[in-house]
Amino acid sequence: MATITEVGNIKLGKLLIEGKTKQVYDVPSMPGHSILLNKDRITAHNGVRAHDLEGKAKISNQTNAKVFTLLNRAGLRTAFVRMVSDNAFLAHKCEMVPIEWVTRRLATGSFLKRNPGVKEGHRFAPAKVETFFKDDANDDPQWSEEQIVSAGFKVNGVTIGQDEVDIMRQTTLLVFEVLEKAWATRDCALIDMKIEFGVNGDGQLLVADVIDSDSWRLWPSGDKRLMVDKQVYRNLGSVTAADLDTVKRNFAWVAEQLDGMVPPSDHLVVILMGSASDREHCEKIATHCKTLGLNTELRVTSAHKGTQTTLHIVSEYESVLSKLVFITVAGRSNGLGPVLSGNTNYPVINCPPVKPDNVSQDVWSSLNLPSGLGCATVLYPEAAALHAAQIVGMGDFMVWSKLRVKQLDNYVNLILADKQMRGVRKL
Numbered sequence: 001m002a003t004i005t006e007v008g009n010i011k012l013g014k015l016l017i018e019g020k021t022k023q024v025y026d027v028p029s030m031p032g033h034s035i036l037l038n039k040d041r042i043t044a045h046n047g048v049r050a051h052d053l054e055g056k057a058k059i060s061n062q063t064n065a066k067v068f069t070l071l072n073r074a075g076l077r078t079a080f081v082r083m084v085s086d087n088a089f090l091a092h093k094c095e096m097v098p099i100e101w102v103t104r105r106l107a108t109g110s111f112l113k114r115n116p117g118v119k120e121g122h123r124f125a126p127a128k129v130e131t132f133f134k135d136d137a138n139d140d141p142q143w144s145e146e147q148i149v150s151a152g153f154k155v156n157g158v159t160i161g162q163d164e165v166d167i168m169r170q171t172t173l174l175v176f177e178v179l180e181k182a183w184a185t186r187d188c189a190l191i192d193m194k195i196e197f198g199v200n201g202d203g204q205l206l207v208a209d210v211i212d213s214d215s216w217r218l219w220p221s222g223d224k225r226l227m228v229d230k231q232v233y234r235n236l237g238s239v240t241a242a243d244l245d246t247v248k249r250n251f252a253w254v255a256e257q258l259d260g261m262v263p264p265s266d267h268l269v270v271i272l273m274g275s276a277s278d279r280e281h282c283e284k285i286a287t288h289c290k291t292l293g294l295n296t297e298l299r300v301t302s303a304h305k306g307t308q309t310t311l312h313i314v315s316e317y318e319s320v321l322s323k324l325v326f327i328t329v330a331g332r333s334n335g336l337g338p339v340l341s342g343n344t345n346y347p348v349i350n351c352p353p354v355k356p357d358n359v360s361q362d363v364w365s366s367l368n369l370p371s372g373l374g375c376a377t378v379l380y381p382e383a384a385a386l387h388a389a390q391i392v393g394m395g396d397f398m399v400w401s402k403l404r405v406k407q408l409d410n411y412v413n414l415i416l417a418d419k420q421m422r423g424v425r426k427l
Contacts, residue, residue: 007035008084020047021060022210027090032201034093035084036210038064042247044234046136053244057087059251063212065089066258067179071207073262074178074401075409076171079198079208094198094208095156098134099148101168103127103176104192108217108224109231111192114142127180129172132194145169156199163415167205168197174408175207181397183218186257188228191217213251228254263396267323269296269388272313272340274330276300281353281381282329288385293402294392303330303339310336314344323395325388327351328375332358334365341375347391348375351384 005012012035013026023037038057043050061083068080081090104111107122111130131148132140145165153160172195180190193216198208213229220226228250236243269289271282279298286296301310317324324346330336330353337350350366366377378384386403393400 004037007037007088010035010084010090020050021214026093030090032093033081034091035088036091037088038210042214042230042233042244044230046139049234049239051239051244053248055248056251059248059255060210060212060214061085061087061089063251063255063258064210066255066261067211068207070182070258070262071175071178074398075405076175076178077204077206079200079206091208092200092206094200094206096208097153097155097160097164097168097197097199097205099143099168100132100134100140100194100196101172102130102132102192102194103172104130105176105180105189106191108191127173127176129169156201156203158199158203158205163419164205167412167415170408170411171197171205171207174404177404178397178401179211179216181400182261183257185261185263185397187221188257189219189222191219193217213254218254262398265293265295266321267295267325267392267396267399268317268321269294269325269327269385269392270317271296271298271327271329272310272336273298273300274302274304274328274334274336278329278331278353281351284381285327285329285351285384288382289388291402292385292389292406293399294385294389301336303335304333307339310339311343314340318344318346323392325349325391327384327388329353331355331362332365334362337366337375337377338369338373341369341373347388349384349387350375350377351379351381352377354379 010027011029013028016024016026016034020043021039021041025035025037027033027035038060040052040054040057041050042053042056065083068078071078072080079091079094081092083089104124105127107118108120112118112120131143131145133143134140148160148165149162158164175195176193179193183190195207195211196209197205200206216229217227217231218229220228232250233247271285273279273282282298286298289296299313301313303310326340326344326346326348328337328340328348328350334350334352337348341348352362352366354362369375376387378387389399389403393403
């Protein structure tokens, strides 16, 4: 593949690296960025088998862009920025960690060879994560986490130690879980997949490189015989033009299935306040909901002073939506949450705007419910939003993904905070 000078009206700098299926170029006009250009080339067995496959670069680029757009939307930290042409995309420039991270849901392929006695199809719960050192000459040997830490890789100024390994492991699991749920919406089982990490100029670990049909095993309806990934190419005894056409059709099918995979945003979290004086509290709830991908609407109504109006508001939403969560904000004697709970089958979450001088009474009025009512009570706006997201996330994998990313962020932030605090302080 000849060196080129421009892609998508972006002038390219020097060729940074060339692999079997891609080239990576510097972008002088955009410091800290690079262009990854795909090739019409398919390989297997560390390049022992290789063929030209016209159109593969475009299909792989589309697949990769759709996958990373989904991960970015979920809030994961990735190197991907945007597509710039049919066969190229813009990314944050990274120095790569020379480790492949593989996640497995079912035992198959090389895992069975390395672990005799395990039956094919054995389900890993939680998913199993394995690591492999990138070394084509030695067929990418499997490494333990201890080997990775002991290697002391220095990547863009960051030493890859146990903290970085922990972050990459948890991120790898999350990437798999998000894409597993995404593919489940297409009745397609994600069996296993590999990803790689890079470190950008700011020292951040990012999910990098590419994720396309070379990266995973996909079995429609969970049936191995229907596989649509690169394993079809790996399994061929000899490769004919017809075989390559089949592989290309499979890859195109995968790219098409990724279209519209993000579920429609057809839910609503209705935040009802007993008084307009509670608006600030409710706005905080709405802000937290927004970060979790939740649609919200604020209303003012009093179950004590306008019971019929309150019930009419509830009926108004029930008549047009099927994915509803109500959050009620009422202090003193909280009748709003219990009244809603007794008159709707949708979830109701109390989040009273408690004040220090009356906290016990306000909370008690939300907790001490009559029998037959099931509304929950939380005290903080963030907790109300998180509870609502957990409910919506049961049927919306993107909201579920944002919750999981929030968990990962909490985990990573603790590690980074601890890393900054370490060190014996001498007298």
